[in-house]
Amino acid sequence: MASNTTPPPRIRAALFDMDGLLIDSEDLYTEVTNIILKRYNRPSIPWSIKAQLQGRPGPQAGVIFHNWAQLPISHEQFMAEQSGLQKDLFKRTKPLPGVMELLSGLKSKGVHMALATSSHKGNFELKSAHLGDLFGYFEKEHQVLGDDPRIPAGRGKPAPDIYLLALSTLNKTLEAQGQPPIQPEECLVFEDSVPGVESGRRAGMQVVWCPHPELLVEYKGREKEVLAGLTGEHKEDEEAQLQKTEVEVIQGKRRVGMPGEIDDGWGRLHHSLENFPYESYGIGSKL
Numbered sequence: 001m002a003s004n005t006t007p008p009p010r011i012r013a014a015l016f017d018m019d020g021l022l023i024d025s026e027d028l029y030t031e032v033t034n035i036i037l038k039r040y041n042r043p044s045i046p047w048s049i050k051a052q053l054q055g056r057p058g059p060q061a062g063v064i065f066h067n068w069a070q071l072p073i074s075h076e077q078f079m080a081e082q083s084g085l086q087k088d089l090f091k092r093t094k095p096l097p098g099v100m101e102l103l104s105g106l107k108s109k110g111v112h113m114a115l116a117t118s119s120h121k122g123n124f125e126l127k128s129a130h131l132g133d134l135f136g137y138f139e140k141e142h143q144v145l146g147d148d149p150r151i152p153a154g155r156g157k158p159a160p161d162i163y164l165l166a167l168s169t170l171n172k173t174l175e176a177q178g179q180p181p182i183q184p185e186e187c188l189v190f191e192d193s194v195p196g197v198e199s200g201r202r203a204g205m206q207v208v209w210c211p212h213p214e215l216l217v218e219y220k221g222r223e224k225e226v227l228a229g230l231t232g233e234h235k236e237d238e239e240a241q242l243q244k245t246e247v248e249v250i251q252g253k254r255r256v257g258m259p260g261e262i263d264d265g266w267g268r269l270h271h272s273l274e275n276f277p278y279e280s281y282g283i284g285s286k287l
Contacts, residue, residue, distance in 0.1 A: 006264070008265055009282070010281070011187070011206065011283050013111060013170055013186060013187045013188070014106050014111050014188050014189075015114050015115075015116050016115050016138075016190045017117060017189075017190060018119060018127070019054075019117065019118075020193065022095060022096065023094065023096060024096055025090065025127050026212060028089045028090060028093065030050065032085040032086055032089060033082075036085070040072055045069075048218060049064070049065065051193075051219070054195065054215070058118070058146065060156060066078070090126035097274050098272055098273035098274030100133070100134065101276075102276050103137045105278065109278065109283050112170045113137055113142065114166040114167070117144070118157060120145060121147055141172075142173070144162055157193070158198035158229070159199060160202035160203035160257060162199065163187070163189055163200055163205060167182060167184060170182055184203055184204035185206065187205040188206045189206065189207045190210065191208070192210055192215070194211075197209050197226055197227065197229060201266065201267060202258060206266050207229075207268070209226060209227055209268070210273055213271075219231075224262050227260070228260040228261055228263075
């Protein structure tokens, strides 16, 4: 683990989560889930459970959800009902406040951008097809989805692989242009979920945590742990695996695979993406 005296460098790249960060799909996920729960006389999903689902790949999130929900139907039937509802609701996703201005501002200042979402291709297309203005900021080769075959099985968030892979796509482009590669510590990860923040911190990157207000309530008093990637939501026997990565990257100033430290300055809480303070991250005029 790096010393908390290591100052974060200026930002050259911004890596974005999607659900609940760029678009309002997290609330739509909740709506879909509660419709199905109500059908079977089960209570609405509480944020104590939803917090564990956010940012995780579908299969991992599914295990957590079904262990809690105890629905009288098979996983397959639940998925079928969920898919039917999502096909309609996901077509109405919209950008969250400040997103379009932030993406435009980062582009104008020469910051390289990539997408790193746990959503699989089918759901991603449902959510994004009508939002060309938003997703046009991310070149196709810089969009990394949850079912990307380059991400090893079981290595979704909070493991660092997806963000390291997103960085590698940017560096591949820069290499072709004869430009110097971006180091992990020069990346700013934008996340709303707790596992996502940990993923970014374990990737050796700086992180902005912009959570849903209800999630922030759930972690009241533990904000510093979240920002350091130290909530310990995963089992202790997973720690060794989380410290490994199978994505080839240039080692930055922080050890890839390790979380951060409390108050190390590499993770910050933002309640909104509106009026983003570019200068405080070393983002000024075009790089």
